[in-house]
Amino acid sequence: MDIAKNRVLSELTDLPDPITTSQLAEKLNLSRSVVSHYLNELLLEKKVVKQDGRPVLWSVQAAASKKASARLTDFVGVHGSLKKTVEQVKAAVVYPPNGLNILITGHSGVGKSYLASKIGECAKKEGIIAKDAPYIVLNCADYANNPELVSSMLFGYVKGAYTGADEEKDGLLQQADHGYLFLDEVHRLSSENQEKLFSFIDSGQFFKMGDNSTPHKAQVRLIMATTEDPEKVLLTTFLRRIPIRIKLPDYAKRPLDERLDILRLLFYREAKTMQRKLEIEPNLLAALLQVDNPGNIGYLKNAIRVACASAYREQVEQETIVLKLGHLPIPLRTNTENYGSLMIDYQVLPKLKATSQLDSKFDQIKADLQALTEDFSSSSMKQVKLDLLSLDQQEAKQELNDNLHSLHQKLYQKIIEEKFGLSQAHYLEEVLYLFYASNFAIADDQLEQLQPLVSRKLPRTYHVASTFYQELVKKDQRDYRILMLVLTLLLSDHVDENIKLRALMVAHGKGSATSIQSVVNTLCGNYIFDAIDMPIDAGVDKIIAEANKLIDSFNTTNGFVLMVDMGSLSQLYSTIKDHLDGDLLVVNNITTLTALDIALKMQANTDFKNIAEKADDYRINVQYYEGFSQSPNILVSCISGIGISEKVKEIIQPILPNKIKVIPLDYATLKEKIRSQEWNYFSNTLFVLTTMDISDEVSFRHLNLYDLLDASGEKQLRKWLGVYLSEDQINYFFQKLLQFFSKEGISERLAFLNPDVILNEVEAINSKYENFYHLKLDGKVKLNLYMHIALMIERLMLQRTADIKVEVSGKQEEQFFMITHSIFQPIEMKYNIKLSDYEISLLYELFKQFID
Structure with missing residues (x-):
């Protein structure tokens, strides 16, 4: 076996608990991609075990018990927001010899009793307990005012234990032997009964009421539920005996797709009762998705039943019952989102989302993305895109046939295909939706590594992707940045990253600018223009803020084109000029023909000055503002590419005062400015760092980055930076810079x-x-x-x-x-x-x- 591969297996064998790929890589001082490669090889050889989750855990292969495969798949959220909860439940069910006790908390109506019953069903289905094993339920609230009665029900009693006890009787613990006992509203148990119960948990023995000398034995798995804070209402000694505690969220806090699944199931039950198909109209569906009531799912269940009864009475002769907003007997907030109609067939049980078919492919994609963080090359990019596109839509047909997909589809067409003119990328929508619907995610540290890489290498594409996800309805509060990165990678074949200039059109009126943007981008077949519509009755401050935010996210060192309609110019220019890092061309009138002409020149990478000179032919008000950053700046220009310049910026910018900007500049642009002696371009430049010697006579200070490796170069830069930075900060900069150049060379070898x-x-x-x-x-x-x-x-x-x-x-x-x-x-x-x-x-x- 390969030496490094053997080290991976040996380290895993010595570990007491499962471990993540990143943790194992750190222990072995190997790169994560190498460790991931060996782990997957060992998995194929059946020498290690992979535990799915976030993140994936690895351990050595052992003789797995047949009972250690408990599944709980028919509960809404099992592959989503409740995935961790379900993993805890499964662990409690299979734990030898008799499982672990479980406490379920959550507000009224969130599904505590339903989950408890599903746990019992799961244990039977998987053969962990016998198929005829008992599942006993006691609602402690029903007898809260009579602790002795509860005690007799739980533990049983002997003849004569109290008045009326004419014969001996087994309690619920005895009845639940080798099965489950579910204690709902467990906080209503008296302290004395809690003490008796934890004594039973410790010993497996109990005493019947009226007999403290004869112990009885039972093997009972306990599930308890409460709506209260257990720390406040249960004895500490009792809580210690409950190792698994899980909390179910309110309906309103569930992700959007899970709320849709819950509604499907509730409507299906009513459809089956009525033996009718149901059609839930869009406004009613949108309103139900916004319900936020203390009664949660229980409240919804009753409201839906009343609505169905009302609609059934009106349409008793119809094969399909149509439910409208007016059928609900409760006030609801209406929602502008249109999720389409919900169709329910009483003969077809709605299937819950299951990601098992895609899990292995998602794991491969995660490995590809990790490899990309270590080697952002064209070959690595190609491999990632191949695996992204390999997702088989037939495998996940169910995911593509729901109300959220309809919403996703319409927005994708509006933003990607129309606004940015990328109609040729239409085929990517279904693939993208699978990631959205499946809650695809990667580890936070991996995301933090990958995002700056992708956004720096593919800035135009990343902007398109982030615009789409900013407008897409959020299912929950999860981080959607990974979806932006996936879309960026997929779209990278369709967005031209070689277009150096940036352009923005701003116009009054709803859809005025964005409609021209859509036409121009579509005719060019690529993303050229951004656009902002200015409402007629709205103040310009909001638009200015939006424009500045957009400009700040762009690299404007090569030039910026601003197209505005009449009346917006003076106020816009005066506020955006401080946010620009290059020349500005303002066209004070917007027409489709003018915008298209500029777009075609930008697409052909026509020189900015040439575009500005030709703009006079439009016979409209055109103004050219020559200049560079309005702030003091340090220019970094590397012949190897803008990526190296960006990396140097990442090292030095955080330690500089806020007023000084580090600006990466394309090397060709730098050479052109020197050739044409545009010295005003550098009027606010403190100095220029390059990776090539500048032999021309220039008006600015400059230094070759590689000269910093010599004592003379280091001394010169220390002198320039000493005005702004402390000695420790300068030392930090040199150390990081040296490590960067070292890492670039070492990583390749x-x-x-x-x-x-x-x-x-x-x-x-x-x-x-x-x-x-x-x-x-x-x-x-x-x-x-x-x-x-x-x-x-x-x-x-x-x-x-x-x-x-x-x-x-x-x-x-x-x-x-x-x-x-x-x-x-x-x-x-x-x-x-x-x-x-x-x-x-x-x-x-x-x-x-x-x-x-």
């Missing part, structure tokens, strides 16, 4: 070690050498050491090192060998490697010139 982890360890090694020999190594030397030591450690782990005999000569070299053994001892123990004399001799060659 390492086979499986995690670059982030190994770089920190190499930094610590370098510091120990510097401290011992009183050295101050410059950036270039450190970069070389980073590369050499990281690759050396991986080489030793793979046992790919040369076995060459070395002769140590002189005290200095002998001392270096001794110090190196000491410095590397923690690394040797951690990675289970042994530093050979040959490897130390290579290190000595690197350090010799500094310690002579």
Whole structure:
């Protein structure tokens, strides 16, 4: 077996509990993608077990009990908001030998009794208890005023225990032997009865009322429910005996798709009673989805029954009963959202959403997305998109046939196909809806890594995707950023990221600007223009705020085109100019022909100045404002691409004062500005950082980023930054910059070690050498050491090192060998490697010139 793969299996074997991929990767100091790859191989070999959930957990394969597969699939929310709850319930049901006691909390009508009965059914169906095992129910509230009666019902009594006890009788505990006892409103039990009950939980024994000397035994699984806060109404000693506590949410707090499922089931029950098909009109459905009543589902159930009775009386001869808003006997809030009609067939039981068919494919997609965070290359992108598009719509046909899909479909057409002109991406809608309907999610840390990468690499596409999800109705409060990223990746084949300019049209009147935007983008077959409609009767402040928010999310360094209708120009320009980082062209009149002409020029990447000069031909008011950022700024322009510039910005921007902006600039634009000597462009620029030497005479200060690795370059930048930053902040910047350049090179060469982890360890090694020999190594030397030591450690782990005999000569070299053994001892123990004399001799060659 592969050495690294064997380490993965060995580590899992030693762990007492299941572990996530990320946690295992951290323990082994391997990259997450490598660990994920080996885990999936071990899964195919049936050597490990994968536990589905969020996140996925891994453990070694063991002889799994047949009873350890309890399913609870016919409960609304089992694959959604209640997934964690159901996992707890399943754990309680299968736990040997007799399960765990369960306490269900929640307001009245949320489904506590229903869930309790489903737990009993599940245990029988899976063979965990016998099919004829008892399921006994006691509502403690019914006898709350008579604790002795409750005691006799629970524990039974002997003859003569009290007046009227003419014969011995078994209690509910005895009746529930080898089955379940459900105690509803358990908080109404007296303290004495709670004490008796926890004594039974501890010992499995109880005494009948009237006989304290003869113990009785029973194996009973307890489920309890309460509407109150258990910490306030139950004895602490009693609560300690209930390891599983779950809370059911109110109907109004359930996700939108789960509320729809609940309504389907409630209407189905009434349809079956009436033996009629039902059609629930859109306004009634929308109103029912907004119900927020203390009675929750119980309240809805009664209201729906009354509405069905009223509609049935009116349409008794009809095969399909149509329910309207007027049939409900309660005041309801109307909703502007149109979810369509709800059709119910009494002969077809509504199926609850099940994601098991898609789970394995979703897991693969999550692995692809993780790989993308480590290698955002075209090949990785291609693999992700292939897996995203491989979702089989036939497998999830049910997901595509509901009211939410209709809403999703209409909005996708309106925003993606019409507003942004991407009609060729029509086929993606069904795939996107599967992710939305299935509550697709990834780990938070993975999302935080992926979002800046995707938004930086695909800014135009990301803007289109985020616009869509900002307008899509929210099912719940979950984070929809992962859906934005999925849509961005899928749309990336259809949005032209090479268009450098940004353009916005603003006009008075409902649909005035957006209708022209839609026509122009559709004719161009791509996203060119954004648009904002200005209501006639609304103040301009709101529009200005919206425009500024939009502009702030754009890279406007290459130029910005603003098209406005008459009367908006002066106020808009004066407020947006401070938000722009490049030249501005204002066209003070909007026509479809003018907008289309500009759009086609933008699509052809016509030079901004050329567009501005040709704009005079429109014979309308056109104004060109030349300039750059109105704020003090530092320009970063790298020949390798805007991505490197963006990364440098991420390092330095957080430590600078708010008034100073770090602006990534396309290298071609920088060269063009220098060639045409547009020095006013740099009027507020403090200095420019590049990755190429600027040989021309220029009016601004500049420095090659790679010169920072030399003492002279570092000294120069320290002088420039010293006005704004402390010594510690400057040191932090240099350290992060060095690590970034080191990581870029090392990541391409390492086979499986995690670059982030190994770089920190190499930094610590370098510091120990510097401290011992009183050295101050410059950036270039450190970069070389980073590369050499990281690759050396991986080489030793793979046992790919040369076995060459070395002769140590002189005290200095002998001392270096001794110090190196000491410095590397923690690394040797951690990675289970042994530093050979040959490897130390290579290190000595690197350090010799500094310690002579």
